[in-house]
Amino acid sequence: MEFLIKKPLVTEKNTLLSEQGYYAFEVDKKANKVEIKDAVEKLFEVKVDAVKTLICRGRGKRTAKGMTAPKYWKKALVKLKAGEQIKLFEGGAN
Numbered sequence: 001m002e003f004l005i006k007k008p009l010v011t012e013k014n015t016l017l018s019e020q021g022y023y024a025f026e027v028d029k030k031a032n033k034v035e036i037k038d039a040v041e042k043l044f045e046v047k048v049d050a051v052k053t054l055i056c057r058g059r060g061k062r063t064a065k066g067m068t069a070p071k072y073w074k075k076a077l078v079k080l081k082a083g084e085q086i087k088l089f090e091g092g093a094n
Helices: 012-018 033-044
Strands: 005-008 022-027 048-057 072-080
Touching (some): 022 033, 033 048
Antiparallel strands (some): 005 022, 022 072
16 A cells, blocks of 8 residues: 555645645556555655546657657645644654
């Protein structure tokens, strides 16, 4: 279950979203919303309100033999219940 979440996504846009209660993670492509919700609740000990997922398209690389195929990955936007926060994104340890 812990292997569903690969890494947190800390960007400027995701930092602005975290003020509204949304946190972004790169997750396994085969994970569904229920599995992601359970994994975040167990790993960070918070209550999840909603999960939105999207498939992101990576970039291909130019090589001497042509272009490589792009790598696709899955992103999850997790909305926490009011009053909850993940300290990993706030600069503290959880």
